[in-house]
Amino acid sequence: xxxxxxxxxLSLLAAVMLLSCEKDENQVFLEGGTPPELTAVTNxxxxxxxxxxxxxxxxxxxxxxxxxxxxxxxxxSSQDVSYLIEIDTVGASFSNPxxxxxxxxxxxxxxxKVSEINDYLLNQLQLVPGIPHQIEIRVKSNLVNNSATLSxxxxxxxxxxxxxxxxxxxxxxxxxxxxxxxxxxGWDNPVPVPSQQFTRVSETLYELxxxxxxxxxxxxxxxxxxxxNKFACKKTADQSADGGDFGxxxxxxxxxxxxxxxxxxxxxxxxxxxxxxxx
Numbered sequence: 363x364x365x366x367x368x369x370x371x372l373s374l375l376a377a378v379m380l381l382s383c384e385k386d387e388n389q390v391f392l393e394g395g396t397p398p399e400l401t402a403v404t405n406x407x408x409x410x411x412x413x414x415x416x417x418x419x420x421x422x423x424x425x426x427x428x429x430x431x432x433x434x435x436x437x438x439s440s441q442d443v444s445y446l447i448e449i450d451t452v453g454a455s456f457s458n459p460x461x462x463x464x465x466x467x468x469x470x471x472x473x474x475k476v477s478e479i480n481d482y483l484l485n486q487l488q489l490v491p492g493i494p495h496q497i498e499i500r501v502k503s504n505l506v507n508n509s510a511t512l513s514x515x516x517x518x519x520x521x522x523x524x525x526x527x528x529x530x531x532x533x534x535x536x537x538x539x540x541x542x543x544x545x546x547x548g549w550d551n552p553v554p555v556p557s558q559q560f561t562r563v564s565e566t567l568y569e570l571x572x573x574x575x576x577x578x579x580x581x582x583x584x585x586x587x588x589x590x591n592k593f594a595c596k597k598t599a600d601q602s603a604d605g606g607d608f609g610x611x612x613x614x615x616x617x618x619x620x621x622x623x624x625x626x627x628x629x630x631x632x633x634x635x636x637x638x639x640x641x
Contacts, residue, residue, distance in 0.1 A: 393434060395512055397503075398429070400425065401426050403426075405420065413522060419477065422475060425501070427514055442506045444467050444505075445503050445504070447472060448500050449464075451496065452498050453496075462482040481526075491523045498516045499516065500514050529633060538560040539558055539559050540553065540560065540580055540581075541558070542580025542581055545558055545580060551583070551587055551589060560629065569629075581594055593611075594613065594615060604639075608634065608636050623640055626639045
């Protein structure tokens with residue numbers, strides 16, 4: 363009886379070991395892939411993109427790249443591959459936090475209009491219009507639900523962005539004021555000046571360094587003592603305390619920072635964005 367039990371035990375152990383080996387043999391591992399090869403056709407030359415307001419709706423550049431052919435132990439990947447187009451200034455090595463990124467799913471190409479490229483240069487990279495700049499473009503491939511990222515070669519282009527109307531019209535008064543319970547003046551209007559009056563840096567850029575109370579709210583107003591117009595956000599709950607989009611007579615107050623302190627507020631009407639930075 364004892365021998366029978368030992369025999370059964372050994373048989374079961376052998377079966378478990380066999381199944382374990384088969385399981386190990388059936389595991390799938392990523393072996394690698396080939397970085398995408400990026401090519402481009404522009405509306406100008408091989409090393410420049412022509413940007414002109416009159417051609418805003420025409421094609422500026424068409425990008426194409428090769429499949430990275432991710433390889434697994436079972437063969438070439440049949441999983442979906444996603445791509446990320448990156449546009450940055452030459453020399454930044456695609457490390458610029460303001461670089462433009464465009465997500466592409468599955469396709470091996472993407473075309474951009476003149477207006478799209480010009481918008482990226484002005485409002486994302488914040489390049490000065492009317493002056494030549496050097497930019498570079500690359501593509502990064504990535505397996506869905508996988509961190510196997512491969513970067514393509516980078517292509518360099520000369521561009522001269524053109525000026526466009528501001529996304530948000532600047533105050534016709536040429537002035538801008540801060541009001542709200544996050545400020546020393548509270549919601550009283552008119553507000554204390556000059557402590558809550560912005561400095562006009564340019565036609566489209568205003569700045570103010572001011573103490574703000576934590577967990578409160580505020581607005582921008584173009585005329586001190588007048589509640590007739592304001593610059594605000596669409597929804598307080600969805601807005602970051604660090605800044606974001608704003609508009610003329612939008613409905614909600616801006617959320618103040620969680621912690622009180624001194625902050626620098628920049629209001630960029632050209633881009634339709636504001637930023638709040640702890641000092």
